[in-house]
Amino acid sequence: MRKKIMMALMCLVCTLLLSTTCFAADNFQKIYDESLGMQDLGQDEATKEDFTINEGTLTIQVRKLRQESNDKKYHFIVKLNNERIYDVHRPTVPGGYNFKVFKNTTTNDLFIALNTKERSYLSGYSPSRQKYVTFLDSMNYYNSFTAEPVFTVLKNGTLVLAFVSPNQKEPYYHAYRFDWDKEAQWFSYRDMGTVYHDLKADSQ
Numbered sequence: 001m002r003k004k005i006m007m008a009l010m011c012l013v014c015t016l017l018l019s020t021t022c023f024a025a026d027n028f029q030k031i032y033d034e035s036l037g038m039q040d041l042g043q044d045e046a047t048k049e050d051f052t053i054n055e056g057t058l059t060i061q062v063r064k065l066r067q068e069s070n071d072k073k074y075h076f077i078v079k080l081n082n083e084r085i086y087d088v089h090r091p092t093v094p095g096g097y098n099f100k101v102f103k104n105t106t107t108n109d110l111f112i113a114l115n116t117k118e119r120s121y122l123s124g125y126s127p128s129r130q131k132y133v134t135f136l137d138s139m140n141y142y143n144s145f146t147a148e149p150v151f152t153v154l155k156n157g158t159l160v161l162a163f164v165s166p167n168q169k170e171p172y173y174h175a176y177r178f179d180w181d182k183e184a185q186w187f188s189y190r191d192m193g194t195v196y197h198d199l200k201a202d203s204q
Contacts, residue, residue, distance in 0.1 A: 026104050026105070026106040026107065026157075026159075026179060026180050027104075027105045027106060027157035028102045028103065028104055028105070028111075028153045028157050028158070028159040029102065029103045029105055029153065029157065029204070030100055030101070030102055030103075030152070030153045030203075030204045031051075031101050031102070031103050031110075032049060032051070032099075032100060032101035033098070033099075033100045033101075034047065034049075034098070034099060034100075035096060035097070035098040036062060036074075036096050036097045036098070036099075037095070037096035040096065041062070041063075041064040042064065043064060043065075043066035044063065044064065044065065044066045045063070045064055046061055046062060046063035046064070047061070047062050048060065048061040048062075049101075051101060051110055053080075053108065053109065053110050053125065054107075054108055054109070054127075055080060055081070055125065055127065056080060056081040057080070057081055057082075058078065058079070058080055058110060058125065059077075059078065059079040059080075059082070060076075060077075060078055060099075060101070060112065061075075061076070061077045061078075061079075062074060062075070062076055062077075062097070062099070063075045063077070065089075068089065070091055070092040071089075071091045071092075072089035072090075072091065073089075073090075073091060073092045074089065074090040074091070074092070074097065075087075075088075075089055075090075076088050076089075076090060076114075078112075078125075078132050080125060080132075085125065085131055085132040086123070086131075086132035090114075093116045093117070093118065094116075094117055094118075095116065095117045096116075097114060097115070097116055098113075098114075098115040098116075098150075099112060099113060099114045099115070100112070100113045100115070100151070100152070101113075102151075102153055102159060104180055105157075106180075107180065107182070109124065109125075109180070110124060110125070111123070111124040111135070111159075112124060113150075113151035113152070115149070115150045115151060117148050118148075118149075119137070119138055119139060119149065120137075120138040120149040120150055120151050120161065121134050121136065121137055121138070121151075122134070122135050122136040122151050122161075122178075122187075123135060126185060127185075128185045129185075135186065135187055136151070136161065136178065136187060138151075138161055138163075141161060141176050141189075143163040143174055144174060144194075145163070145165065145174070146166070147163040147164050147165055147166065147173070147174070148163070148164045148166070149161060149162070149163050149164075150162050150164060150199070152199065152203045152204075153203065153204050154202050154203055154204070155202060155203065155204055158177055159177070159178045159179075160175045160176060160177050160178065160192070161175065161176045161178070162174070162175045162195075162199050163175075164199050170196075171196075171197065171198040171199070172194055172195060172196045172197065173194070173195055173197075173199045174192075174193065174194050174195075175192040175193075175195055176189050176190070176191055176192060177189060177190045177192050
């Protein structure tokens with residue numbers, strides 16, 4: 001009888017360990033962060049950065065166009081091994097743009113966050129689709145108060161979309177947590193609710 005109980009306990013422990021291994025969250029790390037206001041780039045001036053991913057060299061370029069109207073003033077281009085995989089025009093927006101690059105340290109995949117005061121996107125290269133896609137859009141997630149959306153990584157390596165309160169005296173944010181689903185090749189999410197803390201103190 002004692003032997004059967006011990007065997008059952010060992011099986012239970014093994015099951016828990018396997019579950020922890022299988023469902024352990026990926027760890028994300030911020031590796032690049034740049035803000036571009038209206039005065040940061042001259043007409044027809046560009047900023048460009050290269051990153052190494054599993055598939056080769058990923059190049060991100062942002063150019064401020066002289067000839068275009070304010071609706072198409074910023075030209076975002078992403079190249080993989082010098083082949084253009086993403087090409088889009090973005091308007092001039094209040095406060096400008098902030099774009100960050102996050103690395104999934106488990107898979108070595110890179111994801112690019114484009115944040116503005118009104119809307120934020122998280123994009124990246126999809127090996128299964130063989131193209132650059134937008135995975136997440138802040139417009140698709142409910143927020144209970146007027147706030148600025150921002151994709152960021154917390155100090156514990158968690159990737160979140162945070163809606164930041166404009167109240168500086170009592171800082172708080174509503175957050176959604178994202179984990180990479182390897183089978184679906186997409187993000188799953190969980191509503192973390194309202195966090196009563198300063199996001200700057202929580203983030204990398």
